[in-house]
Amino acid sequence: MSDQHTQSLLSEIEQATDDLIELTQALVRIPTLNPPGEYYRDICEFLDQRLKKSGFTTEFIRASGAPGDSDQYPRWNIIARHEGKASGDCVHFNSHTDVVEVGNHWTVDPFGAELIDGRIFGRGTCDMKGGLAASIIAAEAFIRMYPEYGGAIEISGTADEESGGYGGVAYLAERGYFSSDRVQHVIIPEPLNKDRICLGHRGVWWAEIETHGRIAHGSMPFLGDCAVRHMGAVINEMESSLFPALKLKRTAMPVVPEGAKQSTLNINSLHGGQDQPQEDYTGLPSPCVPDSCKMIIDRRFLMEESLPEVKSEITGLLDKVKANRTDFSYEITDLFEVQPTMTKQDAPVSVAVTDAIKEVLGKSPDYVVSPGTYDQKHIDRIGRMKNCIAYGPGILDLAHQPDEYVSVDDMVDSAKVMALSLVQLLSVA
């Protein structure tokens, strides 16, 4: 790949370092907190102005009626498209514009985007405004160097990834924005480290389990039936049979970190009896036997498992408890499910980014699969697009943490990788 042209493309990006820093800072200073989903319109307008100057045409799409969308907090998305001079594939960079709550223990202004020793600090620097900025710099440099290229480049800024993506990528995928006649390659610049390619993620099943009891006076619990004790029996059964069984289910997917290479289950919440008193309430609860206990489970599953299997594992466990325990009854309600997804390592977008990483960093990338999901799920399931990976600057572990940062060198390197990937995927003379 190394010719004079690509060398000048790389130095073009190096010369744009100050621009990359300022662009990242400007994006971080728009506090697009989700929830509730603030300043989506503002960040779309900012991107609109920036990308129009570079020859993109833009479209604003509000996810009307999506969860969270309201006149106070409209779910705005932007898709910008640059047409080449000839026909060819379209490469789409998708970044979410929302950031999670700030939390405590910050030592810098979370929306100040201060540059300290080669790092930009702030909420959303790493997850993922640094990646968004890198993709813009990469695309602009590519367009300057190869004005006659064939194909198209799209850059989207989408809402609500942190809350499931229904007001963002899911909404767009449902409306055909990721259909195969429009987009052929998707790169999501999530912070996966600049030398790794993320091929996909594990599956998710959330459900609520409720055990039933009968209310009675707390001084005579034998006259009632305690739903919390029934749930205790469920937890015992999980400890003795389920957790050991999950540990033995190993995947061939390259999931990181190592601990997530197995099936996992998190007991997300557990509540039985009266509601927790308000913080400012100083009285005592009244003495009652709880007649209901609810548990929310978060089960992450592997390519090697099917969702019906995963569900029947839990209903089987509950039926076993029921068989051994008088007056045990339960209800189970599905809350949320996502299929696992993994793009092939030899998919065209993955091959292009691999070669670009070798060229820029002088090493082969690691291929990883994410323990949790991100917007690839919608592109895969709704958009039916299999040629999609996540690749971007930033250290995954810093996401959602206090003093989140992205390093400028990492952004420059990954912008180079993205630009060289464009050279591979689009037709250049």
Ligand SMILES: [Zn+2]
């Ligand atoms: Zn993210």
